[in-house]
Amino acid sequence: MTTPLLSLKGLAAAYGSAQVLFDISLEVLPGEVVTLMGRNGMGKTTSIKAALGMMPLMAGEVRIDGQSVRGLHSHRIARLGLGLVPEGRRIFPTLSVVENLVATARMGARKTQHGSGGEAWDLEAVFALFPRLRERQHHRGSQLSGGEQQMLAIGRALMTNPRLLILDEATEGLAPLIRAEIWDCLRMLKSRGQSILVVDKNVAALTALADRHVILEKGRTVWSGDSAALAADPELAHRYLGA
Numbered sequence: 165m166t167t168p169l170l171s172l173k174g175l176a177a178a179y180g181s182a183q184v185l186f187d188i189s190l191e192v193l194p195g196e197v198v199t200l201m202g203r204n205g206m207g208k209t210t211s212i213k214a215a216l217g218m219m220p221l222m223a224g225e226v227r228i229d230g231q232s233v234r235g236l237h238s239h240r241i242a243r244l245g246l247g248l249v250p251e252g253r254r255i256f257p258t259l260s261v262v263e264n265l266v267a268t269a270r271m272g273a274r275k276t277q278h279g280s281g282g283e284a285w286d287l288e289a290v291f292a293l294f295p296r297l298r299e300r301q302h303h304r305g306s307q308l309s310g311g312e313q314q315m316l317a318i319g320r321a322l323m324t325n326p327r328l329l330i331l332d333e334a335t336e337g338l339a340p341l342i343r344a345e346i347w348d349c350l351r352m353l354k355s356r357g358q359s360i361l362v363v364d365k366n367v368a369a370l371t372a373l374a375d376r377h378v379i380l381e382k383g384r385t386v387w388s389g390d391s392a393a394l395a396a397d398p399e400l401a402h403r404y405l406g407a
């Protein structure tokens with residue numbers, strides 16, 4: 165049996181006295197693209213934060229490559245190979261595109277172990293994936309369009325050579341054409357063997373792209389299955405995603 169790259173089992177977590185995660189479980193196997201879906205406020209971002217050690221767990225376990233990360237600080241967990249593209253992008257607005265990319269590479273994980281077992285990500289590889297960033301490499305983060313900022317946020321996460329790339333609402337607020345570019349980029353990464361966990365609400369695009377899906381409702385995993393099962397049951401998307 166393949167050991168999951170990331171495994172969340174029965175996670176429970178709270179903001180102060182307000183419990184928002186009750187029972188979150190999911191697995192991402194090497195090379196898989198898995199989605200985390202659910203309506204607003206169901207606990208998707210909080211699940212990612214809990215997985216990354218950015219908030220304490222009340223119960224449950226996070227394993228990376230079968231090893232529990234209990235007690236590890238979030239930066240140590242990230243260094244085990246989780247690369248986050250956070251909601252809202254959070255690029256450095258006063259730094260240039262190149263400076264944004266290089267700054268994270270320096271802060272990031274090892275250079276030696278690339279997620280897909282291929283070449284390590286560097287500036288050239290990111291510019292090959294996003295030619296638009298090459299054209300705008302000397303522009304400041306704040307001068308980029310929303311789509312370009314999102315590409316920069318993805319490039320920045322790739323520069324840490326993550327074994328699992330995690331995208332939180334990567335296409336939110338983007339025009340349909342730009343959104344399609346981001347999906348194309350994920351498709352390309354998948355074909356290189358990159359493991360990806362995607363938080364998004366765009367069921368149609370995700371069903372085409374991802375291998376498996378996990379649906380959350382009110383802090384609980386209520387459904388998981390493959391794309392064929394999701395596509396075969398439109399009532400699911402309607403009930404849990406409002407689609």
Ligand SMILES: Nc1ncnc2c1ncn2[C@@H]1O[C@H](COP(=O)(O)OP(=O)(O)OP(=O)(O)O)[C@@H](O)[C@H]1O
Nearest residue numbers: 179182184202203204205206207208209210211251
């Ligand atoms: N910093 C916080 N402090 C207190 N409550 C929070 C905080 N962040 C989120 N919550 C609450 O936790 C619950 C889960 O929020 P979370 O952001 O994880 O949901 P989500 O599924 O990612 O939603 P969205 O699609 O809107 O980002 C919500 O009820 C939200 O109001």
